[in-house]
Amino acid sequence: MIRAAHRTAHFREIFADGRPAADHPRAVPYETPIAIEFNGIGYAVMMASPVEIEDFVTGFAIAERLLPRDGAFADIAIHETDKGIVVRANLPAADVAPVFERARRRIAESSCGLCGIENLAALDRPLPPVSAPLTLAPEAIFAARDAIGAHQSVGNETGAVHAAALCRPDGAIDLVREDVGRHNAFDKAIGARARMGRAGDHFALLTARCSYELVEKAIVADLGALVTISAPTTLALDRAKAAGLPLYVLARRDSVLAAL
The missing domain is CATH 3.40.140.10 (Cytidine Deaminase, domain 2)
Known part of the structure; x- marks a missing residue:
């Protein structure tokens, strides 16, 4: 598997004003399934660009409230297969319980809505207050x-x-x-x-x-x-x-x- 942001594809451009069609190359972004496992538990399958994967999985874990907002994984491994990419990351033992509680297999498109959340109550989960709001010029x-x-x-x-x-x-x-x-x-x-x-x-x-x-x-x-x-x-x-x-x-x- 090639871990890259995009590749070149070829297209034929057809014009409405009667001009002859023209062939030309165009860069097209890669979209690859990335399976995320935390402590050996399959948690999610996301469709994503297959670059900066460590950043992606870390940010995903922070957003899922599995890591603290300034946290990072001590152990993260990326495995490339012919069907996609598998990322295995380990949380500290004290933080694994939420994975068991909320583990689900999600196939999320880039336009995902609830991304497989089964309980609508999740929409009303309490949010922490922003500690230092910025009033921007x-x-x-x-x-x-x-x-x-x-x-x-x-x-x-x-x-x-x-x-x-x-x-x-x-x-x-x-x-x-x-x-x-x-x-x-x-x-x-x-x-x-x-x-x-x-x-x-x-x-x-x-x-x-x-x-x-x-x-x-x-x-x-x-x-x-x-x-x-x-x-x-x-x-x-x-x-x-x-x-x-x-x-x-x-x-x-x-x-x-x-x-x-």
């Missing part, structure tokens, strides 16, 4: 929005992946992760931050719709604010307000909406 949001494109190497090649950036309060971008799934990209960014031991205030900028899942990931990771380039859902607004997460949506290079 508009200039910081515009600076990050203007700069993120230069960090989207796979997105610029393919036009088919999402990006998640972690930014300083002044809008400077510290890191960016990309993936075919918007949830996966955010997990990778959160995981990278934890694995690098980076501290300090960050807000997230996501090239995605502002869904409640992304709001909850930002809250659990204790980010100071969340900025998205698209609109929020009602549940996203409610969950952000409940945890005190500042939310900025429909971010453009010259305007943004701050949720009240």
Whole structure:
């Protein structure tokens, strides 16, 4: 198996104005099943871009509340097979109980909704309050929005992946992760931050719709604010307000909406 972000495919472009069809290559992102096991227990199967896998699984575990927000795995192994990738990570013995309690086999598409959660009560799980909410200056949001494109190497090649950036309060971008799934990209960014031991205030900028899942990931990771380039859902607004997460949506290079 090739662990890469994208490959070249060939297409025939057909025009509406009667011009002759033209053949040309185009970069297409890889989408690969990644099976995640914690302490030998199959927990989830996710469709994701097969790069920065350690970041992805770490961020996923933080979002699932299996690791602390600044945690990392002491032991993680990646096994490539002809059907996909298997990642085996070990949690400390004291933290394994939630895996047994909530273990489920999920096949999640990049547009997943509840991702196999069987109990609707999970939507109302208490969220920790954001410890240091950030009131962002508009200039910081515009600076990050203007700069993120230069960090989207796979997105610029393919036009088919999402990006998640972690930014300083002044809008400077510290890191960016990309993936075919918007949830996966955010997990990778959160995981990278934890694995690098980076501290300090960050807000997230996501090239995605502002869904409640992304709001909850930002809250659990204790980010100071969340900025998205698209609109929020009602549940996203409610969950952000409940945890005190500042939310900025429909971010453009010259305007943004701050949720009240």
